[in-house]
Amino acid sequence: MNTTLLLVQALNGLQFGILLFLIAAGLTLVFGVMDFINLAHGVQYMLGAYLAAYFAAITGSFWLALPLALLGALVIGLLLEFLVFRHLYDRDHLSQVLATFGVILFLNQGVKAVFGTAPLQVPVPDLLTGGVRVMDGLLYPTYRIAILAAGLATAGLLWFLVERTKAGMLVRAGASNAPMLSALGVDVKRLFMLVFGFGAMLAGFAGVMAAPILSVEPGMGDNFLILAFVVIVIGGIGSVRGAFVAALLVGLVETIGRGLMPDVMRLFLDPSAARQTGAALASMLVYIVMAAILAVRPAGLFPAGR
Amino acid sequence: MAEPLLELRGLRKSFGGLAVTDDVSLTVVPGEIHALIGPNGAGKTTLIHQISGTLAPDAGAVIFAGRDVTRLPLAKRARLGLARSFQITSIVPSFSALENVALAVQARRGSSFRFFRPAGREAALNDEAMAALAELGLDRRAGLPAAALSHGEKRQLELAIALAMRPRLLLLDEPLAGTGAEEAERLVRILTALKARYAILLVEHDMQAVFALADRISVLAQGRVIASGRPDEIRADAAVRSAYLGDEDLPEAA
Amino acid sequence: MGFTWRSAALPLAIFALLAAAPFLGFSQGWHFTMLARGMVYAMAAISLMLLVGGAGLVSLGHAAMLGVGAYVVVVMDHAGVVEAWKVVPLAVAAAAAFALLTGAIAIRTSGVHFIMITLAFGQMAFFATSSLALYGGDDGYTLYNRLELFGTRALEGRMVFHFTCLALLVLTWALVTALLASRFGRVLRAARDNETRARAVGFEPYPYRLAAYVIAGAIGGLAGVVLANATEFVAPAYLAWQRSGDLLFMVILGGLAGPHGALLGAFAYVLVEEWLAKLTEHWRLIFGPLLILCVFFLRGGLISLPQLLGGRRDG
Numbered sequence: 001m002n003t004t005l006l007l008v009q010a011l012n013g014l015q016f017g018i019l020l021f022l023i024a025a026g027l028t029l030v031f032g033v034m035d036f037i038n039l040a041h042g043v044q045y046m047l048g049a050y051l052a053a054y055f056a057a058i059t060g061s062f063w064l065a066l067p068l069a070l071l072g073a074l075v076i077g078l079l080l081e082f083l084v085f086r087h088l089y090d091r092d093h094l095s096q097v098l099a100t101f102g103v104i105l106f107l108n109q110g111v112k113a114v115f116g117t118a119p120l121q122v123p124v125p126d127l128l129t130g131g132v133r134v135m136d137g138l139l140y141p142t143y144r145i146a147i148l149a150a151g152l153a154t155a156g157l158l159w160f161l162v163e164r165t166k167a168g169m170l171v172r173a174g175a176s177n178a179p180m181l182s183a184l185g186v187d188v189k190r191l192f193m194l195v196f197g198f199g200a201m202l203a204g205f206a207g208v209m210a211a212p213i214l215s216v217e218p219g220m221g222d223n224f225l226i227l228a229f230v231v232i233v234i235g236g237i238g239s240v241r242g243a244f245v246a247a248l249l250v251g252l253v254e255t256i257g258r259g260l261m262p263d264v265m266r267l268f269l270d271p272s273a274a275r276q277t278g279a280a281l282a283s284m285l286v287y288i289v290m291a292a293i294l295a296v297r298p299a300g301l302f303p304a305g306r
Numbered sequence: 307m308a309e310p311l312l313e314l315r316g317l318r319k320s321f322g323g324l325a326v327t328d329d330v331s332l333t334v335v336p337g338e339i340h341a342l343i344g345p346n347g348a349g350k351t352t353l354i355h356q357i358s359g360t361l362a363p364d365a366g367a368v369i370f371a372g373r374d375v376t377r378l379p380l381a382k383r384a385r386l387g388l389a390r391s392f393q394i395t396s397i398v399p400s401f402s403a404l405e406n407v408a409l410a411v412q413a414r415r416g417s418s419f420r421f422f423r424p425a426g427r428e429a430a431l432n433d434e435a436m437a438a439l440a441e442l443g444l445d446r447r448a449g450l451p452a453a454a455l456s457h458g459e460k461r462q463l464e465l466a467i468a469l470a471m472r473p474r475l476l477l478l479d480e481p482l483a484g485t486g487a488e489e490a491e492r493l494v495r496i497l498t499a500l501k502a503r504y505a506i507l508l509v510e511h512d513m514q515a516v517f518a519l520a521d522r523i524s525v526l527a528q529g530r531v532i533a534s535g536r537p538d539e540i541r542a543d544a545a546v547r548s549a550y551l552g553d554e555d556l557p558e559a560a
Numbered sequence: 561m562g563f564t565w566r567s568a569a570l571p572l573a574i575f576a577l578l579a580a581a582p583f584l585g586f587s588q589g590w591h592f593t594m595l596a597r598g599m600v601y602a603m604a605a606i607s608l609m610l611l612v613g614g615a616g617l618v619s620l621g622h623a624a625m626l627g628v629g630a631y632v633v634v635v636m637d638h639a640g641v642v643e644a645w646k647v648v649p650l651a652v653a654a655a656a657a658f659a660l661l662t663g664a665i666a667i668r669t670s671g672v673h674f675i676m677i678t679l680a681f682g683q684m685a686f687f688a689t690s691s692l693a694l695y696g697g698d699d700g701y702t703l704y705n706r707l708e709l710f711g712t713r714a715l716e717g718r719m720v721f722h723f724t725c726l727a728l729l730v731l732t733w734a735l736v737t738a739l740l741a742s743r744f745g746r747v748l749r750a751a752r753d754n755e756t757r758a759r760a761v762g763f764e765p766y767p768y769r770l771a772a773y774v775i776a777g778a779i780g781g782l783a784g785v786v787l788a789n790a791t792e793f794v795a796p797a798y799l800a801w802q803r804s805g806d807l808l809f810m811v812i813l814g815g816l817a818g819p820h821g822a823l824l825g826a827f828a829y830v831l832v833e834e835w836l837a838k839l840t841e842h843w844r845l846i847f848g849p850l851l852i853l854c855v856f857f858l859r860g861g862l863i864s865l866p867q868l869l870g871g872r873r874d875g
Contacts, residue, residue: 222801298673381758
């Protein structure tokens, strides 16, 4: 492996990390403010991708599909909040895990029933096709750079909203002391809906952006969900800053591991076995990193003020 | 004075710059009730937490039975003979009253890594537990779920749990809080009887009870011990009177 | 908690039904497969109940324990070792060792962290098995024969296998019931309900919880051995986190009041699943909402149904 390849892997890792962050941010906010574990957050990412594929096919334009899919993600998110999640806020984590597990079963099967099991393709928008010369002999796809940029912009927006606005202040206060908020007369129900809708849109946005580069298929959110959990556990539950750092870390470890491990394995195994074994070991690497971090810091890197 | 059973040496603890325990030193000798009084927010419960091991002090030492236990966790100190009751009653609500006490007996009688024999049928555990319950007059309520007991009964159950540990020192954090006059009177009688067998560090707001029970009293204000001595000395102390002004009145000498 | 005839009536009835099933017309191949699946999941659910109901440890990675057990069968089969008396202890020990290693870290955390870290360790095991190219990787490994019992092929016989499963299930139930009522179980339950109280009388919960985690892992490993032999096929999908979710749901569906809840929950789950799958290919569209409704309305689980219907309030 040479420097060019390593740089590509690093860029891929950052881009994967950014997508992870968009999912983890919603998850960690919802958990921090509402003390609510939402396993269904991953399928909301999947829905974003499916909505993008659907609207792109109808309208023939990625740029029309984007806002429509975001709106769709928001509507479905709020609908889920109204039908299911709202009734679970005062229940224990176990009940939340199980009920949202039921939502996953339903929605994974739902997209199968509606769109079939075959993966859908979403073309890369014309404006963002081609590549950008990053350095000599390295052409990096424009679309992937666009994901990085859009993700960082969203992270910036999120930072601004959480750190600089009144709603954000309430969210931060809620993450460290939720009962205090209702004691102060804040309309907690509305705040919950706000955070929830916002989290659903972030996950949906990640899904829309991922649609052109990953295959859109049932269950695509499950793996992302678990990695997002790893991210918020490493970052410290409730901490957006922690989620950002941990998401990039996990993205890099996973992607670079995937690039390196098969090569390492080739020293011991034949090429096809090396590829399979290497990829699987790379996937394990993330969990080993998590276990190592938690062994030293059981509350994560940035425990949210408690 | 006899060799102290418990000795605090220069204990300090602060939360975010606020000193809640400020250079506290005191002793409890075998056979005495040493009462800790002070206005609300004086740091009494924080001090109890540091003695029992639920909070680690920033500086200073806790010496129990000649051994430095400052760094030992709650469970270890309990096994050494330090039993505590909590300001807010702490029992296992799903257990029967008997099982709550039997748990404490079990902690010091043999290994609890026993996997097959039903613990509920171990006569050795149940007999001792029943005796502790009887001492507090709770034996007829033994079979009830602890959650179903009245508030006063729960306080007594907690005391029975502490006794069943056969401790060397009892740390009692407001044992009379929330009990009716009749129950309080009964508890004072029980504590008087216990005095012969256990050293007791007592935190209590009921001054009538404190002055009736205590051999020595230490007064805590803003994390510091401002006075320490026999009940009659404390009653006469001017600093104590000013600390309590507007809070609670000290009972006049009889 | 502990053994009472009232809580034993339901399990004994289920065991009796299972014993009688082959003689009541349930003697087709797929009947045996379904019954074996039910018994395997019941064993796994009961061991998980020891954690969730007994120790208050909500694990979302229990399928990994079954997976470790099942993969030991695979590894030994590949090496030509098929004697049950060699394979079973090894599988159980491997699952217990995996539980000890992961539990030692996981039990340092609590609450949500515990749920998530067990989930992560489960995924780790899942990917580890996917990496085993020698044993088929993602595609899994077909076992052409069941384990041998003292060199005989006795377990190939449907009846022998059925009653072997049943015996192991009864053993699991009896073991967990006894554990919960023992001194050990009492400490677990006390620490679950009031950890500070347990500490204040002198019990550090950590070693007890870790021991429970290891025991549950060992039973899970045993269930994994049975699963591998029942299906004669092992794949990483057995370790998927959704399997752990299924197991957790069985435990809650039945109710946390005792091992009999997990037993009932597992069979209810498997039967409803089988039934719905016959109705429609998209049975999960019904099953998902059904789970949600159970969480909403069936708070004490199926075993509290008589009280709920009788109008008595019970947790």
